[in-house]
Amino acid sequence: MEEKILSQEEIDALLAGLAEGKIETEPEKKVDVGEVKPFDFRNYTISTRLRIPGLEVISEQLIRSLRMHISTILREAVDIHSLPLYMERFKDFLNRIPVPTSxxxxxxxxxxxxxxxVIDATLAYLFIERFLGGEGKHVRVEGREFTPIEQKLIKKVVNIIFNELEKAWRNIIPVKAKYIRGEVNPQFARVLMPEETVIVMGYNIELEAISGKILFCYSLNTLQPVKEKLYSPYQFEEYIDLAWRKSLERYVFNSEVNLSAVLGKTTITLEDLLNLEEGDVIVLDKKIDEPVEVYIEGVPKILGKLGVFKNHMAVQVQKFLTLEEENIKKEES
Known part of the structure; x- marks a missing residue:
């Protein structure tokens, strides 16, 4: 194919046509403004889900204990699920709380x-109904403040939650939940600066016909002193049901083990063994004043002194062997 080189006049004419709009070009792609969202570099961590091992451990233990207590209060089996842990600005958290809310x-x-x-109004009125003997199957959320009697009834639930919260925090740091006051309108609960970052930990409580949420809102500055413990999962003890633990201990402590005391050892030939007669003496490798080794299930565990107790041969415990000493004894044997 023959190449055609434009002359200077043709180039000038082409540029003039582009400038005057006589020559069509590809249309510019329009950007949908609705798809573009502003990005705040100062708050890039806000409103994001996160994982904090310590708070997850606290959450799991709190779910176990609250499931039992709330089921007892409501006289009905409830199901509790943890909500994703997230972080946002305090003002955004308050703006999402409806009125009224406990x-x-x-x-x-x-x-x-x-x-x-924060306890959803549906749950708060349900607690009140059940405390007063009602069924509470169709709870009506009223746009009013709680009466003094209703506040006292709700406070019973709050005290139970705080008591279990203290137990859940015990493996992180011993804390005491000090109650300050209650509110219905989130506008009167502005205890932190609007732009302050908070961590929200929540639970969804489901009954047969009603469901609601319980939320904990912690300031990031509040958790800062225990940040290292919250991010170190190996420091936490797994929650163990006390009844199950006692039952397990009972079975373990009642288990029977084979215990044997070795007076001494020696090596003889098979011929000498076959020629042994009553009255022969076998010389052992231990002296009479040396401690006797006591084996538990074939593992050396104790050093003791041989003697007699109530007309029975006995061994008096003198020392428990360390793991290093156990390994040495195994190698010697």
Whole structure:
């Protein structure tokens, strides 16, 4: 194919046509403004889900204990699920809380700052109905403040939650939940700066016909002193049911083990063994004043002194062997 080189006049004419719009070009792609979202570099961590091992351990233990207590209060089996842990600005958290809501302000002493416990109005009125003997199957959320009697009834549930919360925090740091006051309108629960970052830990409580949420709102500054412990899962003890633990201990402690005391050892030939007669003496490798080794299930565990107790041969415990000493004894044998 023959190449055609444009002359200077043709080039000038082409550029003039582009400038005057006589020559069509590819249309510019329009960007849908609705698809573009502003990005705030100052708050890039806000409103994101996160994983904090320590708070997850606290959450799991709290679910186990609250499931039992709330089922007892409501006289009905309930199911509790943890909600994703997330972080956002305090003002955004408050803006999502409807009115009315049972809001309780408290402090986790000795940690600084104030925190929030938020109970959905549906759950709050359900607790009140059940305390007063009602069924509470169709709870009507009323746009009013709780009466003094209703507040006292709700406070019973809050005290139970705080008591279990203290137990759940025990493996992180011993805390005391100090109740400050209760509110219905989130506008009166502004205990933190609007732009302050908070961590929200929540649970969804489901019954046969009603469901609601319980939320804990902690300031990031409140959790800062225990940050290392919250991010170190190996420091936490797994929650163990006390009844199950006692039952397991009972079975373990009643288990029978084979215990034997070895007076001494020696080596003889097969011929000498076959020629042994009554009255022959076998010389052992231990002296009479040396401690006797006591084996438990074939493992050397104790050194003792041979003697007699109530007309029975006995061994008096003198020392428990360490793991290193056990290994040495095994090698010698």
């Amino acid at each position: 809001i309780h302000i408290f402090k986790l002493e000795p940690l600084k700052g104030q925190s929030l416990l």
